Amino acid sequence: MKKNFNATIPHIQVDAFPLVDSHFSGVGHYTLGIVQAFDELAGEGKLTYSLIAPRGWANRLEKYDFQHYKKIIRSPIPNRVMRGFMKYHWKFPSDLLLGKGHYWFPSFLAWPTWFSDSSVVVHDVTYLAVPDCVEVGNRNYLERTVPFSLKNAKNVIAVSQFSKDEIIKYYDYPEENIFVAHPSVDRRHFYRRSSEEIHKVKAKYDIFSDHYILSVGNVEPRKNYGRLVEAYVQLPREITDKYPLVIVGAGGWNNEEVKEQIQKAKENGYRIINPKQFVSDEDMPALYSGAQFFAFTPIYEGFGMSPLEAYACGTPVLASKVASVPEAAGDAAVYVDPFSVKDIKKKLEYMVRETEKDRSQWDVSIKAHLESLSWRPSAEITAAALTGYPLEYFKGEED
Known part of the structure; x- marks a missing residue:
């Protein structure tokens, strides 16, 4: 008999800041790949998701061909103010303002939540492992941000087994609370050209x-x-x-x-x-x-x-x-x-x-x-870690 996980379809709140940031970095590419796979899962009825972006930048999400998101949530608090909350460790609960859900933070920074679970992606710990290779301002930001985020999030997504091992090494973070979701590549865009x-x-x-x-x-x-x-x-x-x-x-x-x-x-x-x-x-x-x-x-x-x-x-x-x-x-x-x-x-x-x-x-x-390496399995791992639903549910193998 199949377990009736569909009784409550999980809802994911995506911090879409990396998708609207003026500098579209590797973190932006990672966020895009996972969200595109979330969109596919949403189209199959496995989850619902919303995209959260600063009010003044939310219109930048229109260039992406997401088909199945529930809504775009325009954060009323400017990003610079939110970063001030982080700097001074003001524990402002994001879900109190933006609504309940499973919060996915794809870029090192996880805001506190009162009524919701969350996962944060820690891409690397370069700032600790080879600090001379990280610009001082960015290094100081990450040294403050990541411990703050590890306290706020239910678990951590690492982009490689190596990064998982580094997070355990430098933060003594519980191994069982770190999940590896590798990046992939968009084969619709990257292919041999004429x-x-x-x-x-x-x-x-x-x-x-x-x-x-x-x-x-x-x-x-x-x-x-x-x-x-x-x-x-x-x-x-x-x-x-x-x-x-x-x-x-x-x-x-x-x-x-x-x-x-x-x-x-x-x-x-x-x-x-x-x-x-x-x-x-x-x-x-x-x-x-x-x-x-x-x-x-x-x-x-x-x-x-x-x-x-x-x-x-x-x-x-x-x-x-x-x-x-x-x-x-x-x-x-x-x-x-x-x-x-x-x-x-x-x-x-x-x-x-x-x-x-x-x-x-x-x-x-x-x-x-x-x-x-494919975005779909990585999105399934992320969704399972974030929602607590078994991985088999997102794979369609919930026998």
Whole structure:
């Protein structure tokens, strides 16, 4: 006999701030992927959900093609005031103002609730594990925010097993109250693009080369561009002349030394391209598709979605063998020690030679890895952790 879980369909209150934030970051992409899967579950009658956003920004949600949400809740309290509540640990109950439900907070910060359960997503603890790699203001914010959130939430969602282990290590948080919901990639957006589209997008960003090595991420210490550039300029000239290094990333912080390093390399005749204008999400699939391979060499990540985006566009990946990156890149990647310029140089050269011989040698492992990660299972895990309903209910296996 099936258990009648449908007697009460759970309702999820989504903190949609990452979807309307002016800076649409990796957290925004994660939030979008989970909410799209919530929307699918809502269409199947497994749950209902509402989206909460600051009053002045709620209209930004209109660009998303969500079909089954119950309503958009416009928070009457400005976000800056809410952050003031957090800063001074004023325990203002969000559900008293916004209504009861199961509250999902996807970006480190969980507000107190009086009548509702909540889950908070802690993407990483970079600010504790490698504090020099986090801008001081952001580090101070997270050092205050995460302990505050851990006290407020019923449980925690981690984006990788590595991040789960780090949360336990640094906060002594109960293991049984942390659930892993991996990111995935939107295959409707990230797929291999045509030669015509690739050519058009490359020209838009002044990439006038048939071949290039691509790296993506903010130019900041954690992304390790200093060692990548140092390794690149040590490659044989026949390689660097044929394969410019394209770095796509926002300004970041504490990057003056890397910028000087790049400028010096350019003066010595190396083609390192760092587009000055903002590279839109719409153009990223074409840039991934046109790359000979993707170089992802950070020294720390909570997950790292870029390898999945590269794979979805059919592009092989060179990745750091540290932190959560092996979970993100899987068995399809070629791995490198990100702290060793010698090893990065060796593996860059290896990737050039191997992709020149046969790029298709990665196809089977790339396909298998992409199929192992999907937004739907991660949304089901999130919904189960948040609502207390068994995972089988959301999977449709409630026998």
